[in-house]
Amino acid sequence: MAQGWLQIAVFFAVLLALVKPVGIYLAGVLSNQRVFLTPIVGPIERLAYKALRVRPDEQGQDWKAYARSLIVFSLFSWVFLYAILRTQGVQPFNPGGFDSGPWDVSFNTASSFVTNTNWQYYGGETTLTYFAQMAGLAVQNFVSAAVGIAVLAALIRGIAARSAATLGNFWQDLVRILLYVLLPISILGALFLASQGVVQNLADSTVVHTLTGGTQILAQGPVASQEVIKELGTNGGGFFNVNSSYPFENSSGLTNFVEMLLILIIPAALTYTYGRMVGSQRQGWAIFGAMAALFVVAVAVVYFAEQHGTVAQHAAGLHTHAFDGSTGGNMEGKEQRFGIANSSLWTAVTTVTSCGAVNSAFESLTGLGGAVPFANLGFGEVIFGGVGTGLYSMLMYVILAVFIGGLMVGRTPEYLGKKIQAREIKLVTMAVLVTPLAVLLSAGLASATDAGKRSLYAGVNPQGFSETLYAYLSQANNNGSAFAGYTGFIQPNAPGNVGAYGITFADLLGGAVMVGARFLPIVLVLAVAGALAGKRVSPAGLGTMRTDNPTFVVLLVGIVILVGALTFFPALLLGPVVQSLTTRLF
């Protein structure tokens, strides 16, 4: 395991080293300052404003106007994507000759990508045209990520502002995040991945004749360009059904390392950006510290658990110890080139963020290993979290912690010199509770109804419950990873959509959950931003509770765990906890 720990340590060290430079760059972009790409991108940026008919410098938006622009844009996003998914038959770049699939699956998929979830009931290579992948899904990978970062930018401005009425301009944020951050990194990343064997072409599948006289059909496609933004934007929707475990998406230990970095770099660096924009770097590091602590525990638990193999494997007489030339551990649903260490690290990386791309099969994780994704999602995706979304959700917890801490010491709660009052706390509480409520209601509904049980793969047992709970946990938290036996799409004649049909209940419920649990919190967060923006800043005194020291970090971690655990512990008992305690087979 020593070599595995070394890889994990190196990964963390590289990430840590990137936080400051990337954080500074992002702060420049979000503060509308000149950055080193301005000479190249500036003219394109001005052209974009002209085409969109916005004059960002003159058009600061209050929180309501900001929210309205965001909702309108997301609405168009949804309509565009749904329309693309429904018109596959007439599209170019369709060498496989795919027709549109079932409408309910399209509903789920459109909701999934517009909300940065990338939950996948469909199989990419068996149902979608290259056009739909590129112009539909990948576009949402870019813009839904930008929307998340934009909301964070507005919140930071609200916190940092001194009696201001506006939070910035949504269209300007959208354009700048896309042009200065997501697109340039994607171009470099895509070319790197293509150089490592991640496919990038528009050709039809390749038919090969194998050494033993059989044939194998190799699906192709414009994968590298989509793979990179899928990780960078913490989207997670694979070009192929088995996502980043497929060698054409993730070909080696090196691509795996780079892809994990792409997933975490923006969420991690944004903590630095935050500190810079509110004028106190220590505030950013405090939040980074809380996130990093939870992250390290998550990695350690998965790695430890996966290295021990499963109950079923031991019952079958398999020895899962490591020895010279063999990784040992639970290799079911894992790839040799990643082994136990990199599959475990990826599992933690993709679930602390809201990415949801996988390089191993979650359903085949050990009981304890599988409990970690549950926990990460249960905490509300605040351990780094999705791009933008992670930090704005964490800031809700920060305000909650300030409030609770203030009550404990008997002082008016203040955050960065701003009084936290009834209105903010009401909004924050709602923002924190919307997602758990959506999870428990939908998972309960799906568990209790026959319509819900049709989606089960493992049957009515603890594993089946885990599948269901995880499905709604993942969709509500806009993560998108899955215990993939759970399905909303039946495709008897794969590939192609002939004879395929959706499980309407799962498709519609999931779609509604994703949309609700994405946009309600966004509006609430923007309302908090608006409320804070208008407040005066009072100077910190001796009695002010500090929010940038280890004590506060411990308080923050405690509150995150408390809220998550209290909400989900009873439900977790029925699934992963039972599974990790028992030696019984189901």
Next chain:
Amino acid sequence: MRKDLLTGLLAMVLATVALGLAYPLAITGISQVAFPGKSDGSLVSVDGQVVGSSLIGQSFSRPVLDKNGDPVLDEEGEEVLAPDKAYFQPRPSATGYSGNVTFFANQGPNSVEARETVRESLAAYVALEKPYDQSLTKDRVPVDAVTQSASGVDPHISEANARIQAHRIAAVRDLPLSQVEELISGHTDGRALGLFGEPGVNVLELNIALDKEAPIR
């Protein structure tokens, strides 16, 4: 509001054209020129015939034939396959090594089905290799040999797995064991940059090399 509607519509049109078409097509163009083999799937040829991709695992089994030379069928009418003893065998696959219909096996940690699958794979592995490696016991079977990969097309097996299979290959192909072991090390992909990932033996490349070094027929 009306202004938002216009701007929103224009923004989506621009995004679709720039990010959905211009960006991926430009990347495709550059990749096709700069990394022609890699961006097309790392295809490998033998005597001018494309036999697979070095990144995608494939089956090294053949249909079992009955007395009349017809393929034996199972209850579902599918051909029964048996591993070709002259080749290194890949990891078990839930998808039949499909390169165009991928899915996970989704076997849970406490499932009876998982126990049965592993039990069968374990028995089959020992039955195939033990005749050539008398010292092989269940506790020496490496985990990768009897668990299904995530992609269904894992191109690699572990070094331990390859070393066990080497005994069979040496016997069937009438090669010295040391020569087979040399071929294995020659087709082992180490950790990337000596650090990232796990070493693995590329089964397709190794089998192609075997055919070159010691043709069967």
